Amino acid sequence: MNKKEREGMLKNERHFGDDLASAVERVRNPVVVGLDPRWEQLPAGLTDASPADFSQRADAYRQFCQEVIDVVAPLVPAVKPQAAFFEECGPAGMVALAHVIAYAQKHGLLVIFDGKRNDIGSTAEAYARGILGREGQSGWEADAVTVSPYLGADSLEPFATVAGDRGAGLFVLVNTSNPGSHMLQDLQVDGRPLYRRVADYVEGQSADTRGKRGYGIVGAVVGATYPQQLAELRTAMPQTWFLVPGFGSQGGTAKDVAAAFDQRGLGAVVNNSRGIIFAHRKPAYRERFGDARWQEAVEAATREMIAQLRAETPAGNLTGS
Secondary structure (H helix, E strand, O other): OOHHHHHHOOOOOOOHHHHHHHHHHHHOOOEEEEEOOOHHHOOOOOOOOOOOOHHHHHHHHHHHHHHHHHHHOOOOOEEEEEHHHHHOOOHHHHHHHHHHHHHHHHOOOEEEEEEEEOOOHHHHHHHHHHHEOOOOOOOOOEOEEEEOOOOOHHHHHHHHHHHHHHOOEEEEEEEOOOHHHHHHHOOEEOOEEHHHHHHHHHHHHHHHOOOOOOOOOEEEEEOOOOHHHHHHHHHHOOOOOEEEOOEOOOOEOHHHHHHHOOOOOOOEEEEEOHHHHOHHHOHHHHOOOOHHHHHHHHHHHHHHHHHHHHHHOHHHHOOOO
16 A cells, blocks of 8 residues: 555544644643453452352443543543453453443543454454444444554554544554563564564554654554663654553563653653552552552552653653643
């Protein structure tokens, strides 16, 4: 697909790259709160039901995530529900996830559907049509989705096409934060690691869909736990939004992610899941808040992360929109 064809895809007045920039500037920070509900880590009071009753578990996940959203909506630009934890509950979990997405958007948040979807041809298009686009354009009505690239370009183009048509976006797995990522992503292909080949493709798609704020609608997932590679990819992908996992519980720090940003403080959003939503279980917050005041722990952890990013990264240069 050439540049002219790609630019022709952007039929919607909304542009995800621009919308994400505006959302980050509005709250003056790039924090994404990952909504990964785990039964054994929920606060007391939400686990009174039987975990074997999937309907009750799903409702507990819905309530928990909505109460997290109540706290973080004024503070951050986006949330990232992890579909797997809802899918574990079967049909009831899917209903709960739909409620969580709608609730987050009602509270002014962008929603990144973390499902790491992909397939080829019409199946990839069906995934994209089902997930991407608000206002009745899709079943899930998400603003963006995470996508695996390892089926090739013909598996990614349907997502980019639907996203451009509906004012949505996607984040392609490029260099992830998990220890086992080296098995494939670091393989040498013609003298370069495979993740660089994927990065080149994603940057091309970003450049061809670039909005007014300098970034395209096709983003990259780039982990916080390999800061040298993160810096390398920022240089190689100047027009690509980064979704950066690995902060907090996986060991990534504010200094580790500093190279992900441009000098305006844009270009990257940093995800934190367990470190925020289960902050009441961390030693630093357990004695202060405990289960009874778990939402206060969520707020404290979110504010702490925001402060760290403002102090240690170009996110401190953000000005309110």
